[in-house]
Amino acid sequence: AQKITQTQPGMFVQEKEAVTLDCTYDTSDPSYGLFWYKQPSSGEMIFLIYQGSYDQQNATEGRYSLNFQKARKSANLVISASQLGDSAMYFCAMRVMNMEYGNKLVFGAGTILRVKS
Amino acid sequence: KAGVTQTPRYLIKTRGQQVTLSCSPISGHRSVSWYQQTPGQGLQFLFEYFSETQRNKGNFPGRFSGRQFSNSRSEMNVSTLELGDSALYLCASSAGTVSYEQYFGPGTRLTVT
Numbered sequence: 001a002q003k004i005t006q007t008q009p010g011m012f013v014q015e016k017e018a019v020t021l022d023c024t025y026d027t028s029d030p031s032y033g034l035f036w037y038k039q040p041s042s043g044e045m046i047f048l049i050y051q052g053s054y055d056q057q058n059a060t061e062g063r064y065s066l067n068f069q070k071a072r073k074s075a076n077l078v079i080s081a082s083q084l085g086d087s088a089m090y091f092c093a094m095r096v097m098n099m100e101y102g103n104k105l106v107f108g109a110g111t112i113l114r115v116k117s
Numbered sequence: 118k119a120g121v122t123q124t125p126r127y128l129i130k131t132r133g134q135q136v137t138l139s140c141s142p143i144s145g146h147r148s149v150s151w152y153q154q155t156p157g158q159g160l161q162f163l164f165e166y167f168s169e170t171q172r173n174k175g176n177f178p179g180r181f182s183g184r185q186f187s188n189s190r191s192e193m194n195v196s197t198l199e200l201g202d203s204a205l206y207l208c209a210s211s212a213g214t215v216s217y218e219q220y221f222g223p224g225t226r227l228t229v230t
Binding site for chain 1 (some may be wrong): 166
Protein backbone atom coordinates (compact mmCIF):
# COMPACT_ATOMS: atom_id res chain seq x y z
CA ALA A 1 0.00 0.00 0.00
CA GLN A 2 1.08 3.55 -0.60
CA LYS A 3 1.10 6.25 2.04
CA ILE A 4 1.92 9.94 2.11
CA THR A 5 2.68 11.76 5.36
CA GLN A 6 2.66 15.52 5.76
CA THR A 7 3.51 16.33 9.36
CA GLN A 8 3.01 20.10 9.25
CA PRO A 9 -0.68 20.99 9.60
CA GLY A 10 0.11 24.68 9.18
CA MET A 11 3.04 26.91 8.34
CA PHE A 12 3.70 30.65 8.36
CA VAL A 13 6.28 32.38 6.19
CA GLN A 14 7.22 35.99 5.74
CA GLU A 15 6.68 37.44 2.29
CA LYS A 16 9.78 37.12 0.06
CA GLU A 17 11.29 34.39 2.22
CA ALA A 18 11.67 30.72 1.29
CA VAL A 19 9.66 27.95 2.92
CA THR A 20 9.93 24.16 2.92
CA LEU A 21 6.88 21.92 3.16
CA ASP A 22 7.64 18.39 4.29
CA CYS A 23 6.45 15.18 2.68
CA THR A 24 7.46 11.59 3.32
CA TYR A 25 6.12 8.62 1.42
CA ASP A 26 5.99 4.89 1.64
CA THR A 27 5.71 2.38 -1.17
CA SER A 28 7.29 -0.91 -2.11
CA ASP A 29 6.97 -0.23 -5.84
CA PRO A 30 10.20 0.90 -7.49
CA SER A 31 8.49 3.05 -10.10
CA TYR A 32 6.41 5.94 -8.81
CA GLY A 33 5.82 9.63 -9.21
CA LEU A 34 5.54 12.32 -6.59
CA PHE A 35 3.39 15.41 -7.03
CA TRP A 36 2.67 18.63 -5.27
CA TYR A 37 -0.64 20.40 -5.68
CA LYS A 38 -1.86 23.75 -4.43
CA GLN A 39 -5.46 24.20 -3.37
CA PRO A 40 -6.64 27.78 -2.85
CA SER A 41 -9.82 28.48 -0.94
CA SER A 42 -11.74 28.18 -4.21
CA GLY A 43 -11.15 24.43 -4.10
CA GLU A 44 -9.46 23.75 -7.42
CA MET A 45 -6.32 21.60 -7.30
CA ILE A 46 -3.45 23.25 -9.13
CA PHE A 47 -0.53 21.08 -10.25
CA LEU A 48 2.82 22.53 -9.16
CA ILE A 49 5.62 20.05 -9.70
CA TYR A 50 6.41 16.40 -10.43
CA GLN A 51 9.32 14.09 -9.58
CA GLY A 52 9.74 10.61 -10.98
CA SER A 53 11.40 7.93 -8.87
CA TYR A 54 14.09 7.39 -11.50
CA ASP A 55 14.79 11.05 -12.11
CA GLN A 56 18.39 11.85 -11.27
CA GLN A 57 17.90 15.53 -10.69
CA ASN A 58 15.52 17.37 -8.42
CA ALA A 59 12.57 18.88 -10.25
CA THR A 60 12.19 22.65 -10.49
CA GLU A 61 9.35 24.77 -11.83
CA GLY A 62 9.89 28.48 -11.46
CA ARG A 63 9.81 29.32 -7.75
CA TYR A 64 9.01 25.70 -6.85
CA SER A 65 11.60 23.02 -6.37
CA LEU A 66 11.29 19.51 -5.05
CA ASN A 67 13.97 18.25 -2.68
CA PHE A 68 13.89 14.53 -3.48
CA GLN A 69 15.78 12.24 -1.09
CA LYS A 70 15.00 8.73 -2.23
CA ALA A 71 16.84 6.89 0.53
CA ARG A 72 14.92 8.83 3.15
CA LYS A 73 11.69 8.58 1.14
CA SER A 74 11.12 12.30 1.33
CA ALA A 75 9.92 14.77 -1.28
CA ASN A 76 9.86 18.20 0.28
CA LEU A 77 8.53 21.22 -1.61
CA VAL A 78 10.58 24.39 -1.47
CA ILE A 79 8.90 27.66 -2.40
CA SER A 80 11.34 30.50 -2.89
CA ALA A 81 10.50 34.20 -2.58
CA SER A 82 7.05 33.61 -1.09
CA GLN A 83 4.19 35.78 -2.29
CA LEU A 84 0.88 36.60 -0.66
CA GLY A 85 -0.83 34.58 -3.39
CA ASP A 86 0.99 31.46 -2.21
CA SER A 87 -1.33 31.28 0.81
CA ALA A 88 -3.24 28.05 0.27
CA MET A 89 -3.40 24.36 1.19
CA TYR A 90 -0.60 22.27 -0.27
CA PHE A 91 -0.89 18.56 -0.91
CA CYS A 92 1.80 16.01 -1.58
CA ALA A 93 0.63 13.02 -3.62
CA MET A 94 2.02 9.83 -5.08
CA ARG A 95 1.14 7.67 -8.02
CA VAL A 96 2.53 4.22 -8.60
CA MET A 97 3.54 3.84 -12.24
CA ASN A 98 1.90 0.51 -12.70
CA MET A 99 -0.98 -0.41 -14.99
CA GLU A 100 -2.75 -1.97 -12.02
CA TYR A 101 -3.05 1.43 -10.34
CA GLY A 102 -3.75 3.52 -13.40
CA ASN A 103 -3.80 7.20 -12.59
CA LYS A 104 -4.77 6.78 -8.94
CA LEU A 105 -3.22 9.42 -6.70
CA VAL A 106 -2.72 8.94 -2.97
CA PHE A 107 -2.72 12.24 -1.10
CA GLY A 108 -1.28 13.41 2.18
CA ALA A 109 -3.34 15.35 4.71
CA GLY A 110 -2.05 18.68 3.46
CA THR A 111 -0.27 21.70 4.90
CA ILE A 112 -1.91 25.11 5.17
CA LEU A 113 0.57 27.82 4.24
CA ARG A 114 0.02 31.42 5.28
CA VAL A 115 2.24 34.13 3.86
CA LYS A 116 2.57 37.22 6.06
CA SER A 117 3.22 40.70 4.67
CA LYS B 118 -7.63 24.67 -24.63
CA ALA B 119 -10.54 24.48 -22.21
CA GLY B 120 -9.85 23.00 -18.79
CA VAL B 121 -11.73 20.37 -16.85
CA THR B 122 -15.31 21.37 -16.14
CA GLN B 123 -17.59 20.05 -13.46
CA THR B 124 -21.30 20.59 -13.07
CA PRO B 125 -23.01 21.57 -10.97
CA ARG B 126 -20.62 23.55 -8.80
CA TYR B 127 -22.86 23.45 -5.75
CA LEU B 128 -25.60 21.08 -4.75
CA ILE B 129 -27.82 20.65 -1.72
CA LYS B 130 -29.63 17.35 -1.28
CA THR B 131 -31.62 15.62 1.42
CA ARG B 132 -30.69 12.35 3.08
CA GLY B 133 -31.95 9.39 1.11
CA GLN B 134 -31.95 11.16 -2.24
CA GLN B 135 -29.59 10.39 -5.07
CA VAL B 136 -27.31 12.73 -6.99
CA THR B 137 -25.44 12.76 -10.28
CA LEU B 138 -22.32 14.82 -10.84
CA SER B 139 -20.76 15.47 -14.21
CA CYS B 140 -17.19 15.95 -15.35
CA SER B 141 -15.97 16.97 -18.80
CA PRO B 142 -12.25 16.32 -19.25
CA ILE B 143 -9.82 18.29 -21.33
CA SER B 144 -10.34 17.65 -25.01
CA GLY B 145 -8.42 14.55 -26.06
CA HIS B 146 -8.05 13.19 -22.54
CA ARG B 147 -9.36 9.66 -22.11
CA SER B 148 -8.88 9.14 -18.37
CA VAL B 149 -11.14 10.62 -15.72
CA SER B 150 -10.60 10.06 -12.01
CA TRP B 151 -12.90 11.06 -9.17
CA TYR B 152 -11.92 12.06 -5.63
CA GLN B 153 -13.86 12.88 -2.50
CA GLN B 154 -12.50 15.54 -0.18
CA THR B 155 -13.77 15.91 3.39
CA PRO B 156 -12.25 17.64 6.42
CA GLY B 157 -12.10 14.36 8.32
CA GLN B 158 -10.88 11.90 5.67
CA GLY B 159 -8.98 14.24 3.37
CA LEU B 160 -8.71 13.42 -0.32
CA GLN B 161 -9.74 9.90 -1.20
CA PHE B 162 -9.76 8.18 -4.57
CA LEU B 163 -13.18 7.01 -5.73
CA PHE B 164 -12.60 5.49 -9.16
CA GLU B 165 -10.99 5.99 -12.53
CA TYR B 166 -12.45 5.53 -15.98
CA PHE B 167 -10.41 5.08 -19.10
CA SER B 168 -11.97 4.66 -22.52
CA GLU B 169 -15.40 3.97 -20.97
CA THR B 170 -14.07 1.23 -18.66
CA GLN B 171 -13.60 1.44 -14.93
CA ARG B 172 -9.92 0.79 -14.41
CA ASN B 173 -9.54 1.25 -10.69
CA LYS B 174 -11.81 1.66 -7.70
CA GLY B 175 -11.27 3.03 -4.22
CA ASN B 176 -12.70 1.76 -0.97
CA PHE B 177 -16.19 3.20 -1.12
CA PRO B 178 -19.57 1.51 -0.74
CA GLY B 179 -21.58 0.42 -3.75
CA ARG B 180 -23.78 3.52 -3.41
CA PHE B 181 -21.02 5.32 -5.27
CA SER B 182 -20.92 4.50 -8.96
CA GLY B 183 -19.78 6.07 -12.15
CA ARG B 184 -19.59 5.78 -15.86
CA GLN B 185 -17.84 7.27 -18.82
CA PHE B 186 -19.28 8.08 -22.20
CA SER B 187 -17.71 7.72 -25.63
CA ASN B 188 -16.79 11.41 -25.62
CA SER B 189 -14.86 10.81 -22.35
CA ARG B 190 -17.31 12.80 -20.24
CA SER B 191 -17.90 11.08 -16.95
CA GLU B 192 -20.65 11.02 -14.39
CA MET B 193 -20.66 9.79 -10.84
CA ASN B 194 -23.78 8.86 -8.98
CA VAL B 195 -24.39 8.58 -5.28
CA SER B 196 -27.57 6.83 -4.23
CA THR B 197 -29.29 6.92 -0.84
CA LEU B 198 -27.34 9.94 0.31
CA GLU B 199 -26.03 10.08 3.86
CA LEU B 200 -24.91 13.12 5.86
CA GLY B 201 -21.33 11.86 5.61
CA ASP B 202 -21.44 12.17 1.83
CA SER B 203 -21.23 15.95 2.19
CA ALA B 204 -17.93 16.76 0.52
CA LEU B 205 -16.10 18.42 -2.32
CA TYR B 206 -16.02 16.03 -5.27
CA LEU B 207 -13.13 16.59 -7.62
CA CYS B 208 -12.48 15.03 -10.97
CA ALA B 209 -9.16 14.90 -12.75
CA SER B 210 -8.41 14.20 -16.37
CA SER B 211 -5.34 12.72 -17.94
CA ALA B 212 -4.32 12.01 -21.50
CA GLY B 213 -3.59 8.35 -21.07
CA THR B 214 -2.10 5.53 -19.12
CA VAL B 215 1.48 6.73 -19.06
CA SER B 216 0.96 10.45 -18.81
CA TYR B 217 1.68 11.73 -15.32
CA GLU B 218 -0.09 15.00 -15.87
CA GLN B 219 -3.47 15.14 -14.20
CA TYR B 220 -5.57 18.25 -14.33
CA PHE B 221 -8.31 18.86 -11.82
CA GLY B 222 -11.64 20.54 -12.24
CA PRO B 223 -13.04 23.14 -9.82
CA GLY B 224 -15.07 20.53 -7.97
CA THR B 225 -18.69 20.06 -6.99
CA ARG B 226 -19.52 20.91 -3.40
CA LEU B 227 -22.29 18.59 -2.21
CA THR B 228 -24.17 19.29 0.99
CA VAL B 229 -26.49 16.63 2.36
CA THR B 230 -29.05 17.80 4.93
